Amino acid sequence: xxxxxxxxxxxxxxDNGLVILVSENHKVPLxxxxxxxxxxxxQNPPEKPGxxxxxxxMLDEGTENYDYAKMAELLEGVGGALSIFSQRELSGVNxxxxxxxxxxxxxxxxxxxCRPVFPGDRLELEKEKVLNHLRSMQDDPQTVAGNAxxxxxxxxxPLQYPALGLQESVGQLSVPDxxxxxxxxxxxxxxxxxxxxxxxxKAARECIEARFGGWKTPDYEHAVLPEIRKQQAPIxxxxxxxxxxxxxxxxxxxxxxxxxxxxxxxxxDVILGSGPGFTSxxxxxxxxxxxxxxxxxxxxxxxxxxxxxxFSAYICxxxxxxxxxxxxxxxxxxxxxxxxITDEELETAQDYLTGSFVFDVQSNAxxxxxxxxxxxxxxxxxxxxxxxxxxxxxxxxxxxxxxxLYLDTVNYTTVIVGxxxxxxxxx
Amino acid sequence: MDYQLNDVTRHRLxxxxxxxxxxxxxxxxxxxxxxxxxxxxxxxxxxxxxxHLLEHMMFKGTxxxxxxxxxxxxxxxxxxxxxxxxxxxxxxYFTFASDRWHPALEIEAxxxxxxxxxxxxFELERQVVLEELRMDLDTPWGALRQAVELASFQTxxxxxxxxGTLEDVNEISIEELNAHYRGFYAPNNSxxxxxxxxRQDEVLKEVDTxxxxxxxxxxxxxxxxxxxxxxRENRVEIRKTTHVPRLLWAFPAPSVHDREHYSIxxxxxxxxxxxxxxxxxxxxxxxxxxxxxxxxxxxxxxxxLFFLRGELQPDVDPIRVEKLIDAEIALLLDGPIPESELxxxxxxxxxxxxADFETPLDQAVQLGLxxxxxxxxxxxxxxxxxxxxxxxxxxxxxDKYLRADASTKGILITEQTSGSxxxxxQA
Numbered sequence: 001x002x003x004x005x006x007x008x009x010x011x012x013x014x015d016n017g018l019v020i021l022v023s024e025n026h027k028v029p030l031x032x033x034x035x036x037x038x039x040x041x042x043q044n045p046p047e048k049p050g051x052x053x054x055x056x057x058m059l060d061e062g063t064e065n066y067d068y069a070k071m072a073e074l075l076e077g078v079g080g081a082l083s084i085f086s087q088r089e090l091s092g093v094n095x096x097x098x099x100x101x102x103x104x105x106x107x108x109x110x111x112x113x114c115r116p117v118f119p120g121d122r123l124e125l126e127k128e129k130v131l132n133h134l135r136s137m138q139d140d141p142q143t144v145a146g147n148a149x150x151x152x153x154x155x156x157x158p159l160q161y162p163a164l165g166l167q168e169s170v171g172q173l174s175v176p177d178x179x180x181x182x183x184x185x186x187x188x189x190x191x192x193x194x195x196x197x198x199x200x201x202k203a204a205r206e207c208i209e210a211r212f213g214g215w216k217t218p219d220y221e222h223a224v225l226p227e228i229r230k231q232q233a234p235i236x237x238x239x240x241x242x243x244x245x246x247x248x249x250x251x252x253x254x255x256x257x258x259x260x261x262x263x264x265x266x267x268x269d270v271i272l273g274s275g276p277g278f279t280s281x282x283x284x285x286x287x288x289x290x291x292x293x294x295x296x297x298x299x300x301x302x303x304x305x306x307x308x309x310x311f312s313a314y315i316c317x318x319x320x321x322x323x324x325x326x327x328x329x330x331x332x333x334x335x336x337x338x339x340x341i342t343d344e345e346l347e348t349a350q351d352y353l354t355g356s357f358v359f360d361v362q363s364n365a366x367x368x369x370x371x372x373x374x375x376x377x378x379x380x381x382x383x384x385x386x387x388x389x390x391x392x393x394x395x396x397x398x399x400x401x402x403x404x405l406y407l408d409t410v411n412y413t414t415v416i417v418g419x420x421x422x423x424x425x426x427x
Numbered sequence: 428m429d430y431q432l433n434d435v436t437r438h439r440l441x442x443x444x445x446x447x448x449x450x451x452x453x454x455x456x457x458x459x460x461x462x463x464x465x466x467x468x469x470x471x472x473x474x475x476x477x478x479h480l481l482e483h484m485m486f487k488g489t490x491x492x493x494x495x496x497x498x499x500x501x502x503x504x505x506x507x508x509x510x511x512x513x514x515x516x517x518x519x520y521f522t523f524a525s526d527r528w529h530p531a532l533e534i535e536a537x538x539x540x541x542x543x544x545x546x547x548x549f550e551l552e553r554q555v556v557l558e559e560l561r562m563d564l565d566t567p568w569g570a571l572r573q574a575v576e577l578a579s580f581q582t583x584x585x586x587x588x589x590x591g592t593l594e595d596v597n598e599i600s601i602e603e604l605n606a607h608y609r610g611f612y613a614p615n616n617s618x619x620x621x622x623x624x625x626r627q628d629e630v631l632k633e634v635d636t637x638x639x640x641x642x643x644x645x646x647x648x649x650x651x652x653x654x655x656x657x658x659r660e661n662r663v664e665i666r667k668t669t670h671v672p673r674l675l676w677a678f679p680a681p682s683v684h685d686r687e688h689y690s691i692x693x694x695x696x697x698x699x700x701x702x703x704x705x706x707x708x709x710x711x712x713x714x715x716x717x718x719x720x721x722x723x724x725x726x727x728x729x730x731x732l733f734f735l736r737g738e739l740q741p742d743v744d745p746i747r748v749e750k751l752i753d754a755e756i757a758l759l760l761d762g763p764i765p766e767s768e769l770x771x772x773x774x775x776x777x778x779x780x781x782a783d784f785e786t787p788l789d790q791a792v793q794l795g796l797x798x799x800x801x802x803x804x805x806x807x808x809x810x811x812x813x814x815x816x817x818x819x820x821x822x823x824x825x826d827k828y829l830r831a832d833a834s835t836k837g838i839l840i841t842e843q844t845s846g847s848x849x850x851x852x853q854a
Contacts, residue, residue: 005455025453027451027453028781028784028785029781030778030781030782030785068702069702069703072701072702072703073703073767076700076701076702076703076771076774076775077767077770077771077774078774079771079773079774079775079776079777079778079779080778081778081782096778096782098778098781125712125715128715128718128740129711129718129719132671132718132738132740132741133718133719133738135670135671135741136670136671136718136738138670139566139567139669139670139671140566141565241668242667242668242842243565243668244561244564244565245558245561245562245565270502275502276498276501276502276506276507276508277486277495277497277498277501277502277508277509278486278495278498279495279498279499279501279502284495287555288494288495288551289551290551291550291551291552291553291554291555291558292554292558293555293558294555294556294558294559294562295562316558316562317558318558318561348499348502348503349502351502351503351504351505352502352503352505353505354505355504355505355506355523355524355527356505356506356507356524357505358454358455358456358524359456359507359522361454362454362456362785362786362787362788363785363786363789364785
């Protein structure tokens with residue numbers, strides 16, 4: 001009997017375009033209240049990397065009716081947790097609340113999304129924090145490698161920079177920058193409110209309508225980036241840092257989430273580099289059989305979104321293993337592309353995916369994330385019901401075809417971050 | 428609101444194995460965990476890291492399952508598995524969809540008595556662990572934390588890193604590993620925790636059949652040297668290339684058995700949880716000497732540590748930061764804590780408590796951890812005890828534990844500026 005999972009959800013669209021999704025689950029008296037806004041890094045003007053993330057960070061720093069301290073007092077006073085995020089294509093707010101505090105959550109959410117004021121003194125303080133955080137990130141070679149990789153594969157687009165921005169650009173951000181970004185990019189038409197947990201869909205809808213019904217969409221078009229082009233030649237970048245271990249990241253531009261081959265690529269990922277334990281080829285060969293690394297993996301489907309994500313393979317190893325690790329990573333990718341897969345590998349990956357998808361909706365926050373992708377990528381509310389059949393219908397030929405189509409073993413980017421080592425030639 | 432875990436049961440099998448179960452039918456998932464009372468606390472110089480190395484070897488083959496087979500079975504059943512080693516315990520987990528979780532019991536039974544320890548696999552896995560250890564020492568916090576822990580105890584094994592020292596991990600023999608395994612991996616030294624979508628009566632019968640037949644064994648009770656206690660303030664300074672100076676302090680902390688445990692948990696929240704927390708407000712917002720600050724506190728068998736850490740803003744004199752922190756701690760001793768602050772900290776503790784019991788695996792972790800240390804009933808009195816902590820209790824706990832003359836003050840500062848040499852992309 002194949003496992004089926006049916007998640008219930010109510011969807012409503014207000015007249016101003018705001019979409020509300022609610023999934024009830026009354027197990028624990030907690031609610032995850034989320035707002036996702038299409039105001040991510042992709043909306044940054046070319047000369048202002050970090051603006052979207054900074055605007056999001058400042059949402060709870062003061063609004064027309066509450067200053068930052070009052071907001072914190074109200075929310076933290078009841079033990080509510082607030083987190084704000086900003087990524088490639090989305091920014092947003094997540095609140096974890098006790099059911100009894102949900103009204104307060106709606107009130108503060110409306111203030112943050114519709115009426116933030118971005119006070120100058122709070123901006124300066126936040127700037128100092130972000131600048132120090134950017135400095136601190138340079139101490140993490142894996143992050144350094146990831147940033148270099150993005151700069152190369154997303155060259156020429158706002159996605160080439162870290163979402164948080166650069167020292168130079170963040171230092172320049174001003175209150176008018178934030179106000180203007182908020183005015184243009186935060187609107188009901190680009191916002192999705194998702195609730196999961198101990199909440200009544202009807203009551204939630206009424207509360208949201210009362211608080212957000214009057215929110216107007218400004219007269220600005222949502223900016224959509226032109227098609228991002230994949231590199232046409234190999235790129236190698238080496239960065240020497242004063243560390244003991246070597247971090248290697250190689251790959252290229254990936255795929256969009258709406259790509260019809262997405263389920264096939266999920267199967268490919270499990271076979272090549274992101275299955276559980278050390279069952280995938282890369283961790284099995286490089287870690288389990290050769291003892292080269294504690295961490296090594298590859299992935300293409302996981303980072304897909306509105307824009308293409310990345311195909312990347314990663315290993316952290318001792319510097320003397322540099323060549324063997326590099327050859328090992330690309331060798332496994334090449335082998336998959338050229339030699340294909342076995343029936344047994346296909347079945348194993350299918351078994352894994354058709355059993356493990358239930359883990360994606362275990363908690364309220366996970367349900368909210370899942371509903372977001374249903375809405376964003378037109379997956380359909382019956383996606384979880386259809387999922388097992390979708391995965392089961394993938395054939396060996398499908399996997400081999402997408403491997404040849406989407407994995408490039410010639411024109412790829414290699415980023416190496418680590419200490420200088422006698423035998424290692426730097427580019 | 429119901430904070431009691433009335434539906435958790437404990438059974439003791441004839442061989443001494445403790446079995447904790449909780450039915451949760453809200454998602455079609457079963458989490459199974461096994462907890463052994465062995466960790467760095469039961470180690471001594473020469474074999475530090477042996478519990479962690481043993482944990483790694485438990486995936487490398489038993490009489491019944493060849494190397495890689497446990498991962499393979501997990502994948503074929505669409506599940507996930509992993510393990511972790513800490514000071515007081517080593518724990519293994521599986522999560523599966525509820526219609527296919529039974530292999531978990533067979534695997535844990537076999538792992539408890541039939542590990543194979545193939546010498547070649549052992550040498551390979553030693554290399555993997557050495558990579559893990561080097562990776563940890565290569566991070567700023569990893570190196571600083573090891574140094575601060577070492578300085579914070581004179582005699583107690585909590586002074587050694589859980590992952591072990593490079594020397595010991597290099598030297599541990601397969602005979603020592605086997606002896607450690609034979610000593611501690613016994614039904615009477617472990618707890619099985621099952622949470623999820625199953626019927627308790629059926630499951631208990633199955634557990635008895637599969638795990639009940641393993642004979643109990645006499646387990647060693649290594650004498651854990653009592654900590655002599657520090658008589659003066661320790662200072663640790665690490666020099667490493669870094670872009671941001673980091674501060675890590677450790678104060679003595681109560682064990683899970685101590686009455687003050689709950690007061691320290693409240694202090695943890697009062698000092699660093701949220702924007703209104705005392706240290707955050709003083710150090711980040713008012714004085715702007717740090718870009719973030721947090722405190723950390725765990726449940727442990729013997730008294731361990733209360734950590735305070737954060738990243739310093741550039742050009743800030745660490746002595747000034749030290750005085751500010753000392754002053755904030757002194758304020759805790761100075762006068763009563765306003766009721767609104769107490770209420771906030773209480774609510775934060777309680778929200779955290781609810782959130783920690785959300786997914787089946789979360790629940791299994793919380794139940795197994797506390798059962799291993801003191802008994803899962805700890806959670807039943809948790810809310811009541813947090814609610815009864817008074818201003819006076821907090822003063823008394825701060826006076827007893829947050830003492831400068833018993834603290835270790837660690838700092839990581841830069842050795843030199845990083846010599847990074849970016850290279851032009853190579854076609």
